[in-house]
Structures are given as C-alpha cells and as structure tokens.
Amino acid sequence: MANKVSGWKEKLLTHAKKEILIKFVAQAVPAYSMSCFLLPMKLCKELIGMIRQFWWGQVKNEKKLAWLSWDKMCLPKEKGGLGFCDLKSFNLALLAKQGWRLQINSTSLFSHVCKAKYFPRCSFVEASLGLRPSYAWRSLMAAHCVVRRCMRWQVGNGIIVRVWWDKWIPRPSTYKVLMSERPNFENALVCELINRATSEWNMEKINSWFLPEDRETITSIPLSTIDTNDRLIWAENRSGKFTVKSAYALALEEQ
Incomplete structure (x- = not known):
C-alpha cells in the first residue's frame, strides 16, 4: 500500500479525488486482514501516517501543517469531519x-x-x-x-430469557429491567409473565414485580399468537440484523 500511496503523490489530484482514493483504496486494502486479526497499534499508526501525508500533500520527508487532527477528520461530515475511517475502530x-x-x-x-x-x-x-x-x-x-x-433478546415464548439478568427490554441504555430485590424470583423467566391462553402479558405479575418505568416498556413489547422461539438480535439496528x-x-x- 505504501508504494501505491507514494505513486499517487506524483499526480495532481484535487481533494475530492484524494478523498475517493483514500476511502475506496487505501482504507479498503487491509479490510480482509482486519476481518480476521487485530492489527497491531504500531501498524495502524503507520497506515494512518501514510494516509495523512498523502492528504496534506507531503512528499518524502517533507512536512506540511495539518490543519485538522485525524480524530476530527474521522468524524462524519454532518458533524464537521471528512468521514474517513478510523482503522482501529473499523x-x-x-x-x-x-x-x-x-x-x-x-x-x-x-x-x-x-x-x-x-x-x-x-x-x-x-x-x-x-x-x-x-x-x-x-x-x-x-x-x-x-x-x-449490542446484543439483546427478542421475546418469543420467553422460555429462555431470564427476567432479571438478560437484555430483553427495548431500552437503549442497558436493555435490562431496573433491578429490585426479588429473592424469590431471582431466576424467573419471561414466560412466567405471559398468559399462554391469550398470548398477552400477565398484568397482575407485571404490576407487582416491576417499577412503573418498566411496566410501560414491557407491555409495549408485542407478543406473537404463534409459539415462536426467543432469538438474539442486534440492538443497534432496527431490523435486528x-x-x-x-x-x-x-x-x-x-x-
């Protein structure tokens, strides 16, 4: 990749063209290795150094003033950055x-x-x-x-999900219920909160077990009339994928 970047310096490129080359070539070349292994921090710094030198137009040992830090350049454009990829996070x-x-x-x-x-x-x-x-x-x-x-449970029949310990509440902060002292129900499962006959939440247990904040959140979770299994979903994406x-x-x- 170093040879490619050094070759690009010999050409007259606008910043728009440089941005395309960096995003779709320089930062994409190590993608396969990064999907299998954690790159050493030293190697990441060297790659970032070459990209920064190319962006600011440095040639060989020449040094030019960097008007923006790399951290800010990696911010999305709507936040004032350039949308470059932070290699360590990627x-x-x-x-x-x-x-x-x-x-x-x-x-x-x-x-x-x-x-x-x-x-x-x-x-x-x-x-x-x-x-x-x-x-x-x-x-x-x-x-x-x-x-x-980012992992949480999507409630189906509730026979796997533990009420007090697993992530199953659609609350982005923790995805867990607000813990309270329930020694008699420490290992309770979500299926105990569901009325199997009607496929509805058991409001009597919900009102007695949980705080008001959790009651509203739990009852907003839709239940299927078909006996479906609980499944793990990716909480940061609406589709769960x-x-x-x-x-x-x-x-x-x-x-």
Whole structure:
C-alpha cells in the first residue's frame, strides 16, 4: 500500500479525488486482514501516517501543517469531519462481525471449531480469553465488548430469557429491567409473565414485580399468537440484523 500511496503523490489530484482514493483504496486494502486479526497499534499508526501525508500533500520527508487532527477528520461530515475511517475502530467492527456469527450461528464449521476449543460450555459472549490462546482468538476477544453491548433478546415464548439478568427490554441504555430485590424470583423467566391462553402479558405479575418505568416498556413489547422461539438480535439496528456500520459507530464511540 505504501508504494501505491507514494505513486499517487506524483499526480495532481484535487481533494475530492484524494478523498475517493483514500476511502475506496487505501482504507479498503487491509479490510480482509482486519476481518480476521487485530492489527497491531504500531501498524495502524503507520497506515494512518501514510494516509495523512498523502492528504496534506507531503512528499518524502517533507512536512506540511495539518490543519485538522485525524480524530476530527474521522468524524462524519454532518458533524464537521471528512468521514474517513478510523482503522482501529473499523478493525474492531469487522472482528465483531465474526464474533456475532459465533454467537448466533452454531451450525457453521467456524463456530464448531472455535466452540470446541475456546468456549465448549458457554456462548461466545460468556467466553473468556483462556490459557495460551491463539492470536486469532485474541483478536476476536478484542471485539467481545462490542458484541456484548449490542446484543439483546427478542421475546418469543420467553422460555429462555431470564427476567432479571438478560437484555430483553427495548431500552437503549442497558436493555435490562431496573433491578429490585426479588429473592424469590431471582431466576424467573419471561414466560412466567405471559398468559399462554391469550398470548398477552400477565398484568397482575407485571404490576407487582416491576417499577412503573418498566411496566410501560414491557407491555409495549408485542407478543406473537404463534409459539415462536426467543432469538438474539442486534440492538443497534432496527431490523435486528448485524451491520458493520452500526458496529463501527459503537467502536468509534468506545475508542
């Protein structure tokens, strides 16, 4: 990539053309590697340095004044930035995609191999780094927090989802109910809150178990008349499907 960038400097390019080359070539070249491995911080800095030099028109050892910091250049254009990709955050977003696949697709060969070696008795979001992990597993675990933060349950029949511990409330801050002391119902499941005969919420239990803020949120969750299973969804997207764009926005926020 260094040879490509240095070759571009010899041509007279407008800022619009430079922006296209940076976004669709320079920042896209390492995408495959970033979807499998966590790039070392030193390498990320070197790549960013080459891109910045190209943008500001620096040639060889020449140095020119950078009128805008890289962090601000990575902001969306509607926020005053140029919309460039922060490589570290993009790397985490691509790794989060692999982590999400491990969490929801247990039938793939990739999932079978990783689960047998690294988390045989739990799911990906409950897994730990373990002893002597490979660099590939270390890379996936770097995006562990992104997957955990954006994952929540969509209530079906409620037989899997735990009332007090799982994320199932459509509240963007935590996706959990406001905890209160309920020792007798510590391991209660959401199915206990549903009237199976009418496929409606059991208002008597909801009014006695939860605070007013949670009552309104829970009763706003639609229930299916068909016996459907609970499923994991990506909370940052309205469709519930994972997108690298939403994961990148979250990783950028974390960075």
